Amino acid sequence: MEALQITWFILWALLWAVYFVLDGFDLGIGSLLPFMADNEEERRIMYNAAGPFWDGNEVWLISxxxxxxAAFPKVYAVMFSALYAPLLALLFALIFRAVSFEFRNKVDSPAWRGLWDLVHFISNLVPCLLLGVAFANLFMGIPVDAQGVYHGNLVALLNPYGLAGGIFFLCIFCLHGSLWLAIKSTGALKQRAIAASCLFWPxxxxxLVAFLVLTAFYTNLLDNYLSAPALLLLPIVALVGLLGARLMLSKGKLWLAWGCSALFIIGVTFFGVMGMFPGMIISSMDxxxxxxxFNASSSEKTLKIMLTVALIMVPIVLLYQIWVYKLFSHELxxxxxxDDHAY
Structure with a gap:
């Protein structure tokens, strides 16, 4: 049973990491929209750089x-209760993001398009910040009692460490998104995207350094790394990914730079989640x-059935998404x- 619980904990971390990698570049491109595009054609290029992928990428958030x-129902109950306000804001932001993709070109009017560009920008910016705030608070611990009742409010989540997490996530996604835009665009927009990547990297x-210092001060995440030095491989992976992104960018190998950025995101995600282990909702009260x-998982039978389904279905979804990315890998x-299907 314990092996199953550990397996599902790792899979839980992996699903979040995959979501951050895939939807992260969509969110980053949307957050850069007002600052990168100089004209209508470039704005449409930015929309279509994410266009074939954004809805499929959100599948990983649902997963x-x-x-x-299914695997940790108590965690789900407390998380979606304690973090109700930010998660509801995240949900509405993602809904409006979807609407902005579909509605922007329904009316041939600069004012109409400008309105939905603003909606698109906000509905991408807000999730970047909220995801960082939410996970930083989970790393630090939130005031929940033995009954799972949250003794706090939205303002309490906007503490220095939570805000630092929000800014950190936003900049990570902007770096990731600018690299993707550099891959997908041409001409002046491509050069601006490369310049943005070079700006966001330092x-x-x-x-990253500041967040690590704050993590040592506000959380107990580093305790796991001191007791199990093998886990130090995770922050090393993250650092290698970040350094690799800059190296590949300087060599003009944009796909490899984006891949290194993805490795960095995976390393950062696992660094935080494995630092919590076995905790998932850390109580700052008690x-x-x-x-x-171990104390919040489903039954052994449920975990076994889910594992069987996951081993069958997840590879199928991955193969489908690999095909989609290969099909739409061309520059725009x-x-x-x-094309009639373009945004």
């Missing part, structure tokens, strides 16, 4: 939430009220915008 519900590096992978030009 992460579904796994939390910012992310500085924020350590005994902390929900862990003005000719592609003439």
């Amino acid at each position: 992460a939430g579904g796994v939390t519900f 910012i992310v590096l500085i924020l 350590p005994a009220a902390t929900l862990t992978a 030009t003005a000719e592609h915008l003439e």
Whole structure:
């Protein structure tokens, strides 16, 4: 039973990491929209750089939430209760993001398009910040009692460490998104995307160091790394990914740079989640009220059935998404915008 619980804890972390990697570049591109595009054609290029992927990428968010519900129902109940306000804001932001993709070109009016560009920008910016705030608070611990009742409010989540997490996530996704935009665009927009990547890289590096210092001060995540030095491989992987992104960017190997950025995101995610282990909802009020992978999981039979389904279905989904990414791997030009399916 314990092996199953550990397996599902790792899968839970992996699903969040995959979501951050895939939807992260969509969110990053949307957050950069007002600052990168100089004209209508470039704005449409930015929309279509995420266009074939954004809805499929959100499947991983649903999967992460579904796994939390099925494998760790107590964690799901407390998480979606304690973090109700930010998660509801996240949900509405993602809804409006979807609407902005579909509605922007329904009316041939600059004012109409400008309105939905603003909606698109906000509905991408807000999830970047909220995801960082939410996970930083989970790393630090939230005030929940033994009954799972949250003794706090939205303002309490906006503490220095939570805000640092929000800014960190935003900059990570902007770096990730600018690399993807550099891959998908041409001409002046491509050069601006590369310049944005070069700008965000040192910012992310500085924020990484600052976040690690704050993590040592506000959380107990480093305890696991001191007791199990093998886990230090995770932050090393993250650092290698970040350094590799800059190296590949300097060599003009944009796909490899984006891949290294993805490795960095995976390393950062696992660094935080494995630092919590076995905790999943850490109580800052009473350590005994902390929900862990061992005291909050479903039954052994449920975990076995789910594992069987996951081993069958997840590879199928991955193969489908690999095919989609390969199919739409080409650079976007003005000719592609003439397609009836273009945004």
